[in-house]
Amino acid sequence: MGILAASAAVVAGLATAPTAPAVDGGARAVSAPHPLFHLPFPCGETWRAYTHTGHAYPDAQLDFGQGSPPDGRQVVAARAGTVAENGVYGDGSSYLVLDHGDGWSTRYVHMRTASMARTGSVVRSGDPIGEVGDVGSAGQFHLHFEQRHDGVPVPIRFDDEPVTYKYFPEYVTLVSGNCGGEPSEPEPVAPPEPAPQPPAPEPVAPPRPADDQVQDARPPAPAAPLPAHRPTSAPEPDVPSGAGAGGDTAPPAAPARPALDHLLGQRDAYRFTPTMPEFARPWEGTEG
Template structure:
């Protein structure tokens, strides 16, 4: 809702342009959805709402009281109360960019002048001020003017409220939060040595890559990352190994791999969804799911092997969320699957071509995808809603690196691990 005027001034606190923001706008900050990692929120507007204003509602659980997080790092330009905005926060991100968070349930958790990082708690969702129900009203501004909000490099899709011309307002959009921190990727080189890379969330800039001095000691076939310091790797002999990472600061050091399953692990693809399920595709195209009951599993902690179905002839495969997988085919299709159980799944074709050049597919979740090409380039994508089975909201965000990714296997640390 629009803010009321400040007493005696005729000017809304929301409309005061800070001197630091009143300059030629710089590059757009790497805004993320202002909610917890992997949360799905509904974004909408209505006639008279002022085009780029967005109201946000949770799609699961209650909206009231949910944490509101900073979309990008910045300085608190204002934290307080206004009769229209209620309890609200305005952040100055520099370069003429601001973001606003209205109708918080109580006094903001930050103070005017405070420096905040991306993902820092600002307050909680409420309905204070000129508001008729619990929601977050969010805006992004460039040189003091409202603009279409972007999240994780993708446009929100909210651009018009349908007034006063009577044109249709922007349709409701659902989006998943990638306000999750940096992306962490493990790999295995052709000589069996491990690599560890960090990629900055939002920008896609590779921050570092380090590698191990020693090889694994067996010939790896498929790789899944359980968490920051635990990998599962199959061998060409059909065994499953657990690799405990000791450090990945300036190099990768690991304990001697433990063989936790002997024989039968002929998976050509392997990925962990971050929610307790390990998925694999074996040499005859069967998709299998296992329950992982420990963060440092032995063979007894990888149980309930379930055959989901056959015909999963995928060139690449990764998990993108709880019981969701993503894969490419030899003819270039990008496919998404929701796994329900044995013999039960639904699928959607996100792209019908052009992905045949991808030799690896990696995702930490939250709609963030990476594809590696045969020439060693790593490219970044965002899917505004990875759980809708549609590619209409899939956006390419450019290259992390044009070349240099020579690993034989790649796997990301799941955001929710």
């Protein structure tokens, strides 16, 4: 009887102790092919992964921590995608959702709100999307991570391998292979370069006209204006007799030159003048 009682107690204890669910025995079966996901941390980093009974889907959700609080450690995209939404839930937990297409998405919880990538951002595997924090889990710095299909968490696979779930405080140690260049993600294609354009034709000068047709294109110069009429000599100013401009007496006028007939009438007066020049002598002895 004692042995039976002890056996019953062991069975009861096993029934109440949490056990890790079977791999791929998750919350829902997924018929769609599972994409290639990586750890949400930079290449080569080592992290502890575990689940706990407080998870709504303990076989499809993981928490990541390290031996020391990983406050501010970088979180990267597990796969290329687009930031579909981010924000803070009613319980105070921050969250970010990456859409990977074909109904697949990943969710990241408790990151620092100021570090989260903006909605609409397009990222590739390994691109930073936030930092580890304790938003909604004060003092407990860790990253809550999910892989979802049609909005429902599914058993997680990294590098195309299933994860072995362990309940906290136990954990599994995982090394990130998120080093970029996975074959399932096509490389971005650069836009084609525009075709080279032919050089513009050189401008052609118009033909020069024949010499007899050349015309001066300049407008004719305007004719110079005719000068105003000016008198040939200015009239003498009227000066009062006996006074000049300065008050002095005006000089006497020169005697008028005698008329020719007067001089001829006086020719006899010059016939015998001793001072008469030689050319006056032909009149000697002649009359009038």
